[in-house]
Amino acid sequence: MTGTGALGSGLRPRWLPAGYRCRPVTTADAAAVHRLVVACERALDGRALTGADRISAELTLPGLRPREDTLLVCDRAGGPAGYGWVRGHRARVHVHPAHQGRGLGSGLLTWAETRARDLGGDRLAQTVSDSDGAGTALLRAGGYSRLVTEWLLEIALPREPAMPGPPAGITVRPFRPGDEPAAYQLTEDAFDEWQPRRKSYAEWARHTVERATFLPAASPVALADGQMVGAVLSLDVPDHDEGYVERVAVRRDHRGRGIARTLLWEAFRTFHRRGRPACTLWTHSGAGALPLYQRLGMTVRHSSTVYCRALVTG
Incomplete structure (x- = not known):
């Protein structure tokens, strides 16, 4: 060609x-x-x-x-x-x-x-x-051969979710201007465990906080001793009638404490209050987070597969 x-x-x-x-x-x-x-x-x-x-x-x-x-x-x-x-x-x-x-x-x-x-x-x-x-x-x-499976998960929000209290020593609040560098560091550190390369700040921001649909009110962060240890970054997509969670991350040394669960329920509650009947998010088999989302009551709506092949350059 x-x-x-x-x-x-x-x-x-x-x-x-x-x-x-x-x-x-x-x-x-x-x-x-x-x-x-x-x-x-x-x-x-x-x-x-x-x-x-x-x-x-x-x-x-x-x-x-x-x-x-x-x-x-x-x-x-x-x-x-x-x-x-x-x-x-x-x-x-x-x-x-x-x-x-x-x-x-x-x-x-x-x-x-x-x-x-x-x-x-x-x-x-x-x-x-x-x-x-x-x-x-x-x-x-x-x-091409299969690399990972991706799932679009959904949860119905017919009523306002009952909110669990945050874990001991954790403060939860909405995303604020100035949180961007800490959120970038936190999410990229977490995604380094499975993504093939680390994004630059400019690339990460273009996918998240710089999008016109980024919704700080539905993007809660978790703080411990003043440091960000967890974050959920959400979008309010105008051509969809559902909430959408773009990123979920918890710092490695604070996992297993229920921080992700608390942040997700906070985001779900915000979307319910904004009249959204459901919320969705993507995850994939490399992240290992599917059981967490299923325990929250999320179910698989759609699945995709990432295929990959080596390119011969000679």
């Missing part, structure tokens, strides 16, 4: 079927890309899973070079038919349901692998819904 640099100069990749064109994605395309992603999710799972601000965050991450790291496939009318995004060892590939079965998925996957190699990557990972049989088959045929 044509290399990523050639795409930037306007050459047509050989895998692109007649009647389609492609170009890099711009921030002005965020809404159109979100509609494409949601169309895929609804076709597979009957509901949208991705908020619009997540797409906006992806397209403005520090270090992303949209001209080389993104690709939008358009149909004859100019509507989005496919989307590709690569950053580091991660990729996202989506093909609109109306345009599937025409080779766009395999072409975008090849483009993503080529771009990852250009960036010096030795592997590439992509998340696929477990209900996406065609996407799973495409990755497996391309040499």
